[in-house]
Amino acid sequence: MKKLFPYLLFIVLTNSAFSQIESGLLFGLTKGTTSEINAITGMEEGQILYNSDTKALLVYNGSTWVNTENSNWSLNGNATSNGTFLGTTNDVFMDLRSNNTSMLQLGRRQTLGLTQNYVDYNDNNQYVIHVKGSNGTSALQFQADAASFYKPMLFTTAEGNFRLKGSAAGTDFFEIGSNGTNNAGEVEFIIGNDGAEPFIFKRFDNRDGLLKELMRVQGSANSQNAAPRVGINTGQVANSTLQINGSVSTSIIRINQDITLTEEHHTVIMTGGRPDITLPDASSCIGRIYYVKNYCGRDTNISTYVNMKGDNKTELKDEKSYIFQSDGVEWQQLLKE
Structure with a gap:
């Protein structure tokens, strides 16, 4: 009898393992x-x-009903379906990570x-x-399969600068952004690679x-310099350092009293x-140029300049026009009418 019992137990367990589960015996929530x-309380x-x-299965966490694993x-x-989303329903930011490093956060400022x-x-x-x-x-960074080298990206630097860099026509590139260090910032516009x-x-x-087209800034040739x-x-491409196909306007003022010229002046009447x-x-x-026309009715004075003969002068003749340009050392008279 003792030997028979293990066989009977094996048969019962085997039959139980392969028997069909009856729906009426399932646990229900x-x-x-x-x-x-x-509307439930308590x-x-x-x-x-x-x-x-x-x-979805819901579990009460002590303050609200939340989804369980079957809704993750x-x-x-x-x-x-419409209305589903990945995110938060309360005022906490959403955090996306890689290698346990926060890469993207979304939320209120x-x-x-x-x-x-x-x-x-x-x-x-x-x-x-x-x-x-x-x-x-x-x-x-953005995908750009046709870009041979410079894949387009927005990025920041260790100095706190923000830049945009990317491909231009496959092998060239452009870059726009801030540069410099604390209290010495600047904005750069860069185009490459060949010069033109x-x-x-x-x-x-x-x-x-x-x-x-309104304006272009361009190198004179495909060369390093x-x-x-x-x-x-x-x-x-312009035919000179500066080419303007149109009119040019500069500052012009009328005076009847003493004046000290600055970078805001150009023509003085x-x-x-x-x-x-x-x-x-x-x-x-x-390199700065001033135009001066005198018809005040008398000769007047001006700072020292070098006249057409190479002599130092300090007068402006009545009924005459002058052009002066700085050579970095002296003011040179270029024209007298």
């Missing part, structure tokens, strides 16, 4: 619609029920701790996408649907009185 669940932490609207976002993809007392950074309720990293710098790639400024006209050229309304003119130090503005 309390079911309810979303509105019915929301819940205790750990209680479970089934939401017949969302087809799957690592193998998810079939969703205040919630993210990004509010500052500066214009455009002081709105607590502004929703922000915060790109992060582990070493104080971050980057956002242009910066072109255009406008779009919706009447004919065309882009129309190509000279810079600026063309306004040229439609092609002496119409009355007996005004004296003081020129700035020639070493401070090499």
Whole structure:
């Protein structure tokens, strides 16, 4: 009898393992619609029920009903419907990580701790996408299969600068961004690689649907030491350092009293009185040009200049016009009429 018992037990267990489960023996949970669940009172932490609207198991965490594992976002993809989302339902930021390093945070500016007392950074309720990293710098790069070298990206540097760099026509590149160190910042515009790639400024006209060139800055040739050229309304590389296909306007004033010329002046018309003119130090503005016309009715005085014969002079004759240019050492008279 003792030997028979183990065999009988084996047979019973085997039959139980392969027998069909009867639906009536399954354990069932309390079911309810979303509105019915929301109306329940007196819940205790750990209680479970089934939401017949969302087809999800809910557990009470002591303050609210939350989804259990059957509602979690799957690592193998998810079939969703309108209204589903990945994110938070309360005022905490959402954090996306790689290698346990925070890469992307989403939330209100205040919630993210990004509010500052500066214009455009002081709105607590502004929703922000915060790109992060582990070493104080971050980057956002875009796919560009046809770019041979310089894949387009937005990035920051260890000096606190923000830049945009990317491909141009496959093998060339452009870069725009801030540069420099504390209290010595600047903005750079860079184009490469060969010397003649242009910066072109255009406008779009919706009447004919065309882009129309306004100005271009371009190297003179495909060479390492190509000279810079600026063309306004040229439609092609300028033929000189500066080419303007159109009119030019400069500062012009009328005076009848003494004046000290600055970088704000260009043409001076002496119409009355007996005004004296003081020129700035020639070493401070090499290359600067002033036009002076005197018809005030008498000769007047001006700072020392070198006349057409090479002599130092300090007078402006009545009914005469002059052109003066700084050579970095002295003011040179270029014309007298």
